[in-house]
Amino acid sequence: MSSLRWAFLLDVNKCLGCRSCEVACKNYYHLGESQRYRRVATVEWGNEGRDGLFFLSLACNHCESPECFRVCPERAYRKRRDGIVIHEARLCTGCCTCVQACPYGGPQYDADAGKVGKCNLCVGLLDQGEEPVCVRACHTEALRLLDLSNPDAVAFAAWVPGFPDTRLTHPAVRFVTSCGGDWKMGDHR
Amino acid sequence: MGGLEMEKEARAGGKMPGYLRQLLRAVAVGQGLPALLAVLGDMLQRPVAVTDAAGRLLASHCQEGEVAGWPEVLALPLVASDPWRGSVALKGGERTAAVIPLGEELVQGYLVILENGRPLPAGILARARQMAVAVLLELSRQAAVVEVEKRYRNEFIQDLIYGNFVSLEDVIARGQVWGWDFSRPYALAVLEMDGLSGGAAGRAEVQRFASLSAHYLERWEAGVITSERGGQVIVLWPAPGSSADWVSLKARMHSLLSRLRSQAAPGLGRTFSAGIGRFYPSVLYLYRSYQEAKIALGLARVFGQQGGINTFDELGVLRLLYEVPQPDLEVFYRQILGPLEEYDACHDGSLVDTLAAYLASNGNAGLAAKKLFIHENTLRYRLRRIEEVLGVSLDRLEDRVNLFVAFTLCALRQGPARD
Known part of the structure; x- marks a missing residue:
């Protein structure tokens, strides 16, 4: 029997880059000045003579093999059975080893608090059956939640241009994309 | 009851044949596989055995005075849902057998009927297929119980390797429920089959691989714990108390994994690769060893290597290049x-x-x-x-x-x- 494994699903064809998700997260968690648990980046791509542009709304990807979790000297990270990677702020000393190790910029340092923080997939809301604030804020429904234990999840792309190499960390994020073409890393600008 | 009597029963038609009633009664009262096979063997007048999907012998039956010499694991090739006829390796040498897969979409095991020098008549084989349904029922009933136990066991291992325990005392207490001694350190390895496809066929192969790995490793090395997660087999290896013995333990892990490769290969039909994490003196750090083992395995995959045993602390330049x-x-x-x-x-x-x-x-x-x-x-x-x-x-x-x-x-x- 396979058990629930949460992931973000981003439809890059629907994302308008409005940053509602980014703002909703920052406001809900009263994040420090330099912190944005969710960030929207613009990706310009070129492949086989075709050009395009899309937006990538990314947060912590709750990886199957999280580097933050591996390198933290304080054991401040753990991964729940549903796949959510939790950072225990009370154990964090702000050494930023995880910040350097994560290829996706998930963990972020808050200079005021002297600690690192990151997206926890709104685990409090999720446990009460509600959606994360970023998902709720997305008015085009470009950002959704996905259960990776569902066999249909294999239909979505695990990588798009502009996203770092996924082969060691196996991030729990999937994409709907119509970029097409024979992609390899480095094709994006 | 012999084959002739069965023919008569079948010709009579109408109600359910007596041999099937007898078998289903054995399932209903929960007499277990040995009793079921005794009924079946007597009806077919041939030695019979049931294995799990990985070919591990679960039960067997021979006529009085006959010795079949069933091995612990039968090297059965992966087959579709149709019965097949061929040689099986027994302790005393090769014997021809009719093999009936139990289950359709997901094969849960095999019913093996040894032949007495000549092929089973088509009529007998057809009835043996009918009887196999009763064996499948019993196998499914047992599998459901095992599955629940396996789920709880896997959840515990998952909590351990994902750092969900705060204190060592908690781990030791929970481990004792399963008969494991977590007051001692463990090393960790991750095994994964090479070139595996997705879908139901891939899942069946993973189950077969996990079953064989557990069978051999837990038998060869006392205290070894295996668990399956995401298509990979996680092996926890009881380690000596200090890191000074790590080198010899690593060598032993290499040696047993190589042995597993040669032993399990006939039943798997493909190779597997392994990653080994570093040694930590407390099981509370197994989560780190698990991540390292996956990196060692993942890097080998990235660099196109197959069938190797890769140790995290020996990755050298590969790790640097990846970064x-x-x-x-x-x-x-x-x-x-x-x-x-x-x-x-x-x-x-x-x-x-x-x-x-x-x-x-x-x-x-x-x-x-x-x-x-x-x-x-x-x-x-x-x-x-x-x-x-x-x-x-x-x-x-x-x-x-x-x-x-x-x-x-x-x-x-x-x-x-x-x-």
């Missing part, structure tokens, strides 16, 4: 091997392949020539040409290192899979 930004890798690759690629493209040559084979042969020209199916003199001529084109000397260690690194980067330039 270098992609654009820097591109520049380095083009700088070192670009001229040779251009030369090959202009002259329809194969100098890149020649150099790759030479380096993969540790600079042994004879071996490289054999791999390329060319004469050694041809190889030497090509190597001189390579030195001219690239402006390097293959005798210089520094040049060889650069070329080796450039070839290693080839795997990284492929980029991530777009699944």
